[in-house]
Amino acid sequence: MSTVTPHPQDSKDKSDSEPKRSRVPHAAKLYHNLVPAYQAFWPAVAGKNIRAEVGAMQLPEGARVLEVGVGTGLSLASYPRHIQLTGIDLSESMLAEAQTLINRKGWDHISVQPMNAEELEFADDQFDVVTSFHTVSVVSNPAKMMRELVRVCRPGGKILIINHFRSDNPLIARVVDSAGNVTKRLGWRTDLELEEVLRELPIRIDQRYKPNPFSFFTIMKATAKPDQV
Numbered sequence: 001m002s003t004v005t006p007h008p009q010d011s012k013d014k015s016d017s018e019p020k021r022s023r024v025p026h027a028a029k030l031y032h033n034l035v036p037a038y039q040a041f042w043p044a045v046a047g048k049n050i051r052a053e054v055g056a057m058q059l060p061e062g063a064r065v066l067e068v069g070v071g072t073g074l075s076l077a078s079y080p081r082h083i084q085l086t087g088i089d090l091s092e093s094m095l096a097e098a099q100t101l102i103n104r105k106g107w108d109h110i111s112v113q114p115m116n117a118e119e120l121e122f123a124d125d126q127f128d129v130v131t132s133f134h135t136v137s138v139v140s141n142p143a144k145m146m147r148e149l150v151r152v153c154r155p156g157g158k159i160l161i162i163n164h165f166r167s168d169n170p171l172i173a174r175v176v177d178s179a180g181n182v183t184k185r186l187g188w189r190t191d192l193e194l195e196e197v198l199r200e201l202p203i204r205i206d207q208r209y210k211p212n213p214f215s216f217f218t219i220m221k222a223t224a225k226p227d228q229v
């Protein structure tokens with residue numbers, strides 16, 4: 001299990017020189033500052049969908065699972081203990097919360113490590129299942145992140161995404177787009193289209209739906225590289 005130690009680029013240390021700070025990826029700084037607020041309200045908003053969808057996957061014994069943008073570890077309790085889960089995130093502050101939870105629960109089937117979702121440091125086809133919740137609209141290059149998710153997932157492996165995507169209904173899309181000026185201050189795009197990030201990827205969408213008609217979120221379940229199976 002890896003241990004997360006504070007990373008100089010994600011540190012609050014005021015003695016950090018400005019040039020070093022300017023190299024910090026936007027999302028890492030932003031999510032460092034958001035940890036307390038995030039812990040306070042986010043589990044209620046997002047936890048239910050994650051629990052339901054991870055549970056429904058019925059992950060088999062020994063499955064190698066990667067979660068991209070694992071954050072503070074909201075999802076971790078949803079995974080069964082008989083799998084091997086690797087979680088990655090750009091923000092060391094978010095990961096430190098996840099690591100504390102892992103240590104407290106004694107979850108030796110889970111490890112977390114700092115990594116950029118757009119440049120995953122894993123070989124091709126290394127995971128049976130790749131998941132990502134509420135992250136693809138936060139990274140700087142969503143299409144690049146999705147390419148990476150598909151690359152590291154084995155042929156026939158499963159991909160589960162929960163995220164907000166732009167509505168197909170033009171009226172709803174326009175209303176939500178207008179909220180985008182506020183949410184983009186949180187580093188979060190509201191106008192991302194699923195088709196935009198999946199274009200030309202070797203992936204088959206198996207299911208795409210909303211958990212309820214009023215939900216802001218979409219669930220996408222897909223199979224990676226189906227032609228190679």
Ligand SMILES: C[S@@+](CC[C@H](N)C(=O)[O-])C[C@H]1O[C@@H](n2cnc3c(N)ncnc32)[C@H](O)[C@@H]1O
Nearest residue numbers: 027031069071074089090091116117133134135
């Ligand atoms: C809205 S939070 C979602 C966290 C978690 N998946 C959840 O649902 O609670 C978005 C997460 O994406 C992470 N993130 C943003 N850009 C990233 C990148 N390029 N690579 C990896 N993680 C990134 C943030 O640090 C943050 O933890």
